[in-house]
Amino acid sequence: MRIVFIGTVEFSKRALQRLIELDARVVGVCTKKQSNFNSDFADLRPLCKKKKIPIKLVKDINSKDNYDWIKSLNPDIIFCFGWSNLLKKKILTLPPMGVLGFHPSKLPKNRGRHPLIWALALGLKKSASTFFFMDEGADSGTILSQKEFKILPSDDAKTLYNRVVNTALIQLNNFLSHLEKKTYRTIKQNHKISNTWRKRTKADGKIDFRMTSQSIYNLVRALTKPYVGAHISYKEKEIIVWRVEIIKNKQNNIESGKVLDINGDKILVKTYDGAVRITNHEFKKLPNIGEYL
Secondary structure: OEEEEEOOEHHHHHHHHHHHHOOOEEEEEEEOOOOOOOOOEOOOHHHHHHHOOOEEEOOOOOOHHHHHHHHHOOOOEEEEOOOOOOOOHHHHOOOOOOEEEEEOOOOOOOEEOOHHHHHHHOOOOEEEEEEEEOOOOOOOOOEEEEEEEEOOOOOOHHHHHHHHHHHHHHHHHHHHHHHHHOOOOOEOOOHHHOOEEOOOOHHHHEOOOOOOHHHHHHHHHHHOOOOOOEEEEEOOEEEEEEEEEEEOOOOOOOOOOEEEEEEOOEEEEEOOOOEEEEEEEOOOOOOOOOOEO
16 A cells, blocks of 8 residues: 655654554655644654655645645555645545545544644543544545543643544554555544634633633643743733643632732732632743732
């Protein structure tokens, strides 16, 4: 089975490495030299060079030049893992077996953008790792493999990302031979129960201390590294917050956003229903007790 691989993030790199370990026949790789869009960007060139896999650096995956290059490799299937741009029909229909994509949610629910960030920000307790055959829609094709995973209260963007990757690699181990032998089965998605998460904006990452403590905690852990971080506005500047703790506080006569205490570089702030302690942040000068964030 001849595989053309498309990807440009850390998961792409891990998946490509696993395919190589499984002796899969990867005949070419399309990737990017760099990406300002993907915070988890990974350079696939060293791995391809080491394994002598032909590589094509692309900007527009759907261009005639890139289409012709992929076609020249005569792939049976394309694996597209960790790619932010939709593939057009001419590429989707190029390989006889189709294009296998990946989405870290329990499809058909939660299609669309930023699935791990939204899952944490919304406080979901579980999600899933899903491989599916891509069509012209967004995350709407038939499912090849789906495996649930738990989202723990202690999880943040990094730990959840790692859990998704590890789950997906186990799935890859399990279904690769079925693809090669053509003994795999697929499941059609029930579009009636689907929803699509929208693209997040910068405003979605702003902490408003009128939110509940749990909502603030969820937002911060969703956007922490490797992502851009949640932020607050303080004296007309944006301050990144990487980690907070939920603190019980029953004082209901204190306004949200008031700084209650400073201990070292840790900042205790009143929320709608309690307080949070900011434990990792980018304040160059700490606020004063009694100020508002």
